[in-house]
Amino acid sequence: MLKGFCIANKRGELLFVNLFDHNLTKALFDPFLAELSSSPHGDPPPTFTRGGHKYVYVFRDDVYWACAVVEGSLTDQCGAIFVVEGLGQLHRVCRSLCGALTQHSITANSTLITEIVQDTMNGGFLQLQPAEKLQSNIYSKVVSAKETSVVTASPGLFGLEKSAPSMAAQQSAMVVDSGKRELYVDVVEKVWASVGSEGTVIRAEVTGSILVRCFLPGNPTLTLSLNTPLSSTPSAQEGFTLGTRMSEVELGAGVTVGGEASRQLSVVTLPGQELTLARYTLAPDHPHLLPFTLSASTTSLTPSDAELRLKLSSNTGMGTVAPQVTFRTRAPPTTAAIMSRTSGPREQNVTFNPTDKTITWTISQFPGGSYANAFIRLVDSGGNVSVEAGELDFEVSRWVCSGLRIEHVKLNPSPSSAFTKWVRYLTTSDSVSLRLA
16 A cells, blocks of 8 residues: 655655655655655665655656555555556656646646546556556646747747647657658657756756658658767777767667667658657766856845846857757846846846745747846845756757767668758756756
């Protein structure tokens, strides 16, 4: 039997909690979160006991899916493997019914996930049921969360899924005209990071995918040549290697690795279907170059007003562009209003929500290698106040943190007539928190 279930992010924040004992509270998972933060690499054993509670968890889609098990119960006697399989099945059902799972979509669809948990963990008893059987008992609708602007951009990135119901979750985010003879190869990376006040990366994790979609007749074999081996095995030449270091690599079904230094991926294409060639995670010791650096300072203007000065610099180089970058922070509680001015890219906007005191700075079409400034006057905030932290959301096209590049694309047999090849790169934020003071 289970005491409770939760979904938590890497910062130790609970995104979802469901308790099966009414005498318990969310504090049930405090020892679990403490173990995550105290572990040297953030990855304690899949099952452990702390604070008098036994926990079992799996790590999927950049979040922890965990449950507390009643020791000595039948579920506990079945072993941790049974619980791990149950959590994995729950994750697959949520992904099937909710679409792409991110921290934003999990929070937005808490009602739907509650229904799924109640059916798969009825009263704390695990029940392994597929999504097809559960769908008829689910009445909540999927709530879209954090739609990406890249989806509406031309030519669009088919690899990113919206938060959509089960049928739509398996379709592309951008409908591509199947009458065209086209081949799409996308490298998509997602960034989670915590950055100190001096711009030092305290902790970061980058996960990526290589996605392919082919609109050509027949089933040609696609071969991609990469600029670095796609392997989690340490190279014999450590030292000053320029290759991308990875801690986890998962190849898609039917994908083979070959070529010099295992830099080639091959797969048989299926007309109109999206294929995942590989998923990977950068190694913790890989130098994480984040696409943006933010510096901030607060100065006193009058005894009642202060000015927040922000400078956002792009580290992605010329030829890249960020369709949208958004920085959010919270003003001091006494702030009545703001006055702002900006410099840099033309399309900038600074807004203030007087209800929750949130300041939002949005930059559209931010070119790589440039910088933007915002000067925000905090009216009635107090002259000696400071703004301590904020969150950065971004999408960067033509650039990825890992430096992974597709050097050559080959189809065998080669198409008899001309076709268009799209090779695209995108980096998007999952959760990037910044300390300002």
